[in-house]
Amino acid sequence: MHKRGTPLALLLLCTLTGAPSWAPAQEARPGASQRPPAGGAHPMHQRGPKQFSLANSAGARATLWKPDLGRIPLAIDNGILTLKGTGVDNYHALVIEQDWGYLVESIISYHYMRGKPSGRSTTELTAARKTRLEIVPQPVPREHHQYETGERWGFQVRFDGRPMAAQTLTLETAHGTTLTGISDAEGRIDFTFPDDFPSLIRGERNRTLAAFTLSTRHLAEGTEYISHLQGEYRPNPRHWRSLGLGVAVAGIGFAAGGLLTGFGRARREESA
Amino acid sequence: MNPLKNLSVIRKLVQLTTFVFFIYGGFLGSYYLADKVSGALPALHCAYNMDGADLCTLVPFQHQMDHRLGPIIAQGGNLLMGLMPTLITLGTFLLFFVFLNKAFCGWICPVGTFQELLHILGQKLGLRRTGSLDEETVRRTRPVKWAILGLLVFGFPLLTGLGWLNHDMGDPFCRICPSRILSTLAAGDTSQLYVDTATTTTLFWSLVADFLFGLMIAMALTIRLPFCRICPMLALHAVFRKLGLLRLVKNPSPRCGKCGLCAKACPMDIREIHTEMDKHNVTFEDCTLCGRCVEFCPDKDVLQLKYTVFPLFSADPQYFKVRKKAQTEWEKKTLFGNHAQGVKKSGAKPT
Numbered sequence: 001m002h003k004r005g006t007p008l009a010l011l012l013l014c015t016l017t018g019a020p021s022w023a024p025a026q027e028a029r030p031g032a033s034q035r036p037p038a039g040g041a042h043p044m045h046q047r048g049p050k051q052f053s054l055a056n057s058a059g060a061r062a063t064l065w066k067p068d069l070g071r072i073p074l075a076i077d078n079g080i081l082t083l084k085g086t087g088v089d090n091y092h093a094l095v096i097e098q099d100w101g102y103l104v105e106s107i108i109s110y111h112y113m114r115g116k117p118s119g120r121s122t123t124e125l126t127a128a129r130k131t132r133l134e135i136v137p138q139p140v141p142r143e144h145h146q147y148e149t150g151e152r153w154g155f156q157v158r159f160d161g162r163p164m165a166a167q168t169l170t171l172e173t174a175h176g177t178t179l180t181g182i183s184d185a186e187g188r189i190d191f192t193f194p195d196d197f198p199s200l201i202r203g204e205r206n207r208t209l210a211a212f213t214l215s216t217r218h219l220a221e222g223t224e225y226i227s228h229l230q231g232e233y234r235p236n237p238r239h240w241r242s243l244g245l246g247v248a249v250a251g252i253g254f255a256a257g258g259l260l261t262g263f264g265r266a267r268r269e270e271s272a
Numbered sequence: 273m274n275p276l277k278n279l280s281v282i283r284k285l286v287q288l289t290t291f292v293f294f295i296y297g298g299f300l301g302s303y304y305l306a307d308k309v310s311g312a313l314p315a316l317h318c319a320y321n322m323d324g325a326d327l328c329t330l331v332p333f334q335h336q337m338d339h340r341l342g343p344i345i346a347q348g349g350n351l352l353m354g355l356m357p358t359l360i361t362l363g364t365f366l367l368f369f370v371f372l373n374k375a376f377c378g379w380i381c382p383v384g385t386f387q388e389l390l391h392i393l394g395q396k397l398g399l400r401r402t403g404s405l406d407e408e409t410v411r412r413t414r415p416v417k418w419a420i421l422g423l424l425v426f427g428f429p430l431l432t433g434l435g436w437l438n439h440d441m442g443d444p445f446c447r448i449c450p451s452r453i454l455s456t457l458a459a460g461d462t463s464q465l466y467v468d469t470a471t472t473t474t475l476f477w478s479l480v481a482d483f484l485f486g487l488m489i490a491m492a493l494t495i496r497l498p499f500c501r502i503c504p505m506l507a508l509h510a511v512f513r514k515l516g517l518l519r520l521v522k523n524p525s526p527r528c529g530k531c532g533l534c535a536k537a538c539p540m541d542i543r544e545i546h547t548e549m550d551k552h553n554v555t556f557e558d559c560t561l562c563g564r565c566v567e568f569c570p571d572k573d574v575l576q577l578k579y580t581v582f583p584l585f586s587a588d589p590q591y592f593k594v595r596k597k598a599q600t601e602w603e604k605k606t607l608f609g610n611h612a613q614g615v616k617k618s619g620a621k622p623t
């Protein structure tokens with residue numbers, strides 16, 4: 001795809017420990033180690049450091065943005081990046097940048113960390129300009145929530161902090177779905193997360209997480225910019241939760257309430 | 273009666289405004305937790321409503337028992353560190369609570385408002401409503417809220433955090449709370465009305481939740497505030513009610529013994545409001561500081577809503593007369609025309 005024939009997606013993040021995450025399978029990503037997602041753990045309850053492996057990481061810069069927009073440079077040790085808590089809670093942004101001269105690539109991912117209340121809104125973190133070309137979640141799923149299949153979520157693409165209209169964005173999921181869309185005049189684009197988890201069994205809970213990458217590219221001043229937003233999504237609980245049955249049970253409750261109050265009144269009338 | 277001089281009308285306007293604010297307030301920019309008004313609201317507004325302006329304090333309490341205190345006790349860690357988030361939440365709760373005391377129930381809570389609106393609907397549909405519940409029912413119901421607070425808000429989540437119960441027991445009150453279903457449905461989201469077949473525990477709690485929600489709707493049509501009577505928030509308020517700056521006070525008169533209109537007016541059937549002759553502060557554990565008893569007390573200044581030492585609203589024979597007339601007029605009007613309509617026995621029946 002890349003016109004100069006260089007390897008695409010020069011950087012790749014995948015989780016080694018911590019909240020399960022793995023990147024979309026792609027052929028031309030040398031050095032990438034991949035691991036299928038582990039299920040079960042609630043990502044918000046994840047404690048301890050997370051580790052990521054990075055492909056082609058030589059020369060890459062990693063920065064952790066705290067909720068108060070303070071920045072911590074992170075070391076990438078032999079392609080391994082360790083993300084430790086900062087002592088404050090709320091979303092942090094992990095920004096990895098690689099400048100290849102002709103191509104500037106960046107990956108941004110948002111990570112919830114535990115600690116003392118930060119008192120800061122994630123709006124500040126998303127609003128801050130972290131890279132020249134940036135895909136910004138609008139919003140990031142609220143604390144303790146997650147992207148779910150079948151849900152529609154908004155993103156904005158910006159260059160130098162300004163919204164980019166008519167920009168092509170591609171959403172790739174770990175389960176092989178690729179969706180493409182074009183941003184509107186405000187640089188906004190909505191994607192509905194595909195219901196593509198394999199082996200879901202109706203009525204059985206599946207808390208597996210899978211990674212997605214939202215990417216876009218832009219040519220400016222002779223340099224190509226590629227930016228990725230990485231995150232995780234999970235199956236919609238509607239696979240094991242039934243609205244119809246819920247309505248039916250509420251209906252039974254309603255009928256029981258009617259009977260009970262009718263009966264209660266009759267009894268009081270008798271004793272009166 | 274000028275509606276704007278009618279305390280119940282004023283209260284309804286406040287309730288409707290706060291209902292809209294808390295359910296849809298997220299549009300004003302409070303999507304993330306840090307943007308919420310308090311994060312520990314002393315009323316049942318649900319965290320599952322992403323568009324809401326705040327969330328109720330019972331959410332963090334359960335979460336902290338399950339994910340903080342429980343694990344720290346289990347690992348033999350520093351107890352104070354385990355309790356710290358809960359103390360911070362409690363402090364935030366109290367900061368708000370002190371200002372309005374139990375009026376968070378009578379004036380702010382969306383579930384309280386919803387039940388009152390249903391009761392009005394019941395009246396307008398011409399249903400025969402129950403004026404006051406009998407003493408025995410009230411007496412037997414009262415401990416339920418304490419059990420729910422103790423077990424579902426603190427006990428089970430703590431045991432889950434200790435590793436004794438499965439993860440789905442970590443937030444049992446949220447799982448049955450009518451506010452979860454109400455707040456999300458009101459915001460156009462049906463995701464919280466479900467039967468969850470994932471595990472036996474989720475199946476159990478979801479069945480209880482849906483049944484309770486339907487039950488509450490049916491009962492609220494003819495009984496005043498059915499869910500409030502078992503609400504753990506009411507119990508939590510009761511613990512701290514002496515700290516509240518707003519309170520209900522009584523200066524008993526010799527006529528109190530015979531009258532009892534206050535108790536009949538009380539939507540929570542607090543008969544003690546009538547029988548209590550010694551205590552000055554009569555903000556009882558079930559009181560929601562709605563002020564109806566004050567409105568329907570025919571004796572000058574016998575009942576008062578006071579903010580610290582300042583009376584905000586006092587019983588007054590003149591007010592009582594017009595208010596009672598307005599109530600009779602209001603109750604005559606139904607969707608099927610004007611006709612006198614029954615409220616069982618108890619007589620002074622207040623909507």
Ligand code: SF4
Nearest residue numbers: 377381384500503505
């Ligand atoms: S007692 Fe009623 S008004 Fe008070 S918090 Fe509970 S549901 Fe709301």
Ligand code: SF4
Nearest residue numbers: 538559560562563565
């Ligand atoms: S005692 Fe008075 S203020 Fe309290 S709930 Fe009853 S009527 Fe309302």
